[in-house]
Amino acid sequence: MRIKDxxxxxxxxxxxxxxLIPILLLQIITVYVFFDRHWNRITSRLSYAVAGEIAVIAQATEDDDNPKNLERLIGYTAQNLDLLISYQPQETLAAQADPVQANNLWDALVANLLKSKLEGALRRPFRLHVDLENKWVHVGVQLQEGVLSVSFPQSRLYSSSGYIFLLWMFGISLVLVILAMIFMRNQIRPILRLAVAAERFGKGRDVPTFRPQGAREVRQAAQAFIDMQRRIKRQVEQRTAMLAGVSHDLRTPLTRLKLQLAMMPAGQDVDLMKGDIAEMERMIAGYLDFVRGEGDEIPVAMNIGEIMSSVVESARRQGLIVNYEGAGAETVLMLRPLAMERALGNILGNAAKYAKAAQVALFVNDGRLHIQVDDDGPGIPPDAYDDVFRPFFRLDPSRNPETGGVGLGLPIAADIIHSHGGSISLSASPLGGLRVLVRLPL
Ligand SMILES: Nc1ncnc2c1ncn2[C@@H]1O[C@H](COP(=O)(O)OP(=O)(O)OP(=O)(O)O)[C@@H](O)[C@H]1O
Ligand SMILES: [Mg+2]
Structure with a gap:
């Protein structure tokens, strides 16, 4: 458990x-200082004043409680002090004081403050009742010959600007956070777009509409990405064109050699040389075939099951017994269909060539599409797993035309799968032969 989590x-x-964090910290400090220094002091002064006024009235009532004087007193206080008073002679205060009830911390603080101030000022028994609903405070004071009741609005005890101040503070920080979120969204969008573009490019899809946007640093990164993308494309194109040119040009001297051989007297040597030339022609044809198919095909959203069934079908025609489990056949991927068909065709073609039966499974796991091909052939020794991906590498070095093949099948398949952002790996199959596992991002 770390903070990071x-x-x-x-x-x-x-x-x-x-x-948010600095705002919250600032607010906590402000509220603390405000409450402690300002609000507490003001409330305490106000309570002190009210308690003093009540004490004066109580004293004046006790000094002279004839009705005329009382009437005058009632008039004065109602007019000038905002206090309503009444006097019940011969009454006594109920023995028990009401407990101070409050429905929130604020009211409780106010009531307790007033209680302590009244205790200090009156020095007589009294009863405090806070009417929470109407926000009125009633105080009954026991005098020598009766009970004095004083009522006044709660607002006399504290300044309501405290509430408003706090409300303002929280309101402003809320607005600040919302504003920050709106602005940040606009800042984050270009970064997200860059991430999406990079991911798409990694999966071999084009990102033609991508433009640098947003803050300078983000634009810089986006521009770097665009440049890099262009460089990679150009490099691939250049190399492909060059190799295609070389392969193509090799055909002319090969044709000349073939002609010269045809004019030589027949013999074992000549036959061997003819075989070699035929193989070279096949290699070149295979390579040109590969180069021509690449590059110009556009990725489309495709049902992978369609490609897989046609590949399986053609492997069956080549005599392979295929058990096909297409659990993930409904998965739709962005693919270059011809290229993908060729890649999977090469893998199943190998099984058809080197084995008798194969088990093909298509499933989605871990957010990736898995294509697993198991066969019961001779397999490949683990130390040759890397080699078979090299062009023209074959386990059977005799270059026997019977088994056909020039050794381009797996390199081409790997190339196509990598250009779709996927991976291909080999291992031993439980069926005794080779297991090829292809993983493609969704
Ligand atoms: N399923 C398999 N079982 C056993 N060996 C295999 C299998 N797949 C490939 N190999 C070995 O790996 C080598 C390279 O395979 P790759 O498909 O690249 O070439 P190829 O099949 O010989 O020729 P191509 O596919 O170009 O016609 C093969 O020559 C073969 O020795
Ligand atoms: Mg092959």
Missing amino acids: FLPRGLMGRSVLIV
């Missing part, structure tokens, strides 16, 4: 936190 992972969450 609790922090938001996204840029948005993090930046909101960066805005």
Whole structure:
């Protein structure tokens, strides 16, 4: 358990936190200082004043409680002090004082403050009742010959601007956070777009509409990405064109050699040389075939099951017994269909060539599409797993035309799968032969 685990992972969450934490800290400090210094003091002074006024009235009532004087007193206090008073001679205060009830911390604080101030000022038994609903306070004071009741609005005890101040503070920070979120969203969008573009490019798809946007640093990264993408494309194109040219040009001297051989007297040597030339021609044809198919095909959204069934079908025609389990056949991927068909065709073609039966499974796992081909052939020794991906590498070095093949099948398949952002790996199959596992991003 580290702090990191609790922090938001996204840029948005993090930046909101960066805005929020200082604001919250500031507010906590402000509220503390405000409450302690300002609000407490004001409330305590107000309570002190009210308690003093009540004490004066109580004293004046006790000094002279004839009705005329009382009437005058009632008039004065109602007019000038905002206090309503009444006097019940010969009454006594109920023995038990009401407990001070409050429905929130604020009211409780106010009531307790007033109680302590009244205790200090009156020095007589009294009863305090806070009418929470109507926000009125009633105080009954026991005098020598009766009970004095004083009522006044709660607002006499504290300044309501305290509430408003706090409300303002929280309101403003809420607005700040919302504003920050809106602005951050606009800052994050170009980064997200860059991430999506890079991911698409990694899967071999084109990103023609991508443009640098947003803050300078993000634009810089986007521009670097665009340049890199262009460079990679150009490099691939150049190399492909060059190799295609070389292969093509090799055909002319090969044709001349073939002609010269045809004019030589027949013999064992000549036959061997003819065989070699035939193989070279096949290699070149295979390579040119590969180069021609690449590059210009456009990725489309495709049902992988369609490609797979046609590949399986053609492997069956080549005599392979195929058990096909297409659990993930409905998966739609962005693919270059001809290229993908060729890649999978090469893999199943190998099984058809080197084995008798194969088990093909198509499933989605871990957010990737898995294509697993098991066969019961002789397999490949583990130390040759890397070699078979090299062009023209074959386990059977005799270059026996019977088994056909020039050794381009797996390299071409790997190339196509990598250009779709996928991976291909070999291992031993439980069927006794080779297991080829292809994984493609969804
Ligand atoms: N399923 C398999 N079982 C046993 N060996 C295999 C299998 N697949 C490939 N190999 C070995 O790996 C080598 C390279 O395979 P790859 O498909 O690249 O070439 P190829 O099949 O010989 O020729 P191509 O596919 O170009 O016609 C093969 O020559 C073969 O020795
Ligand atoms: Mg092959």
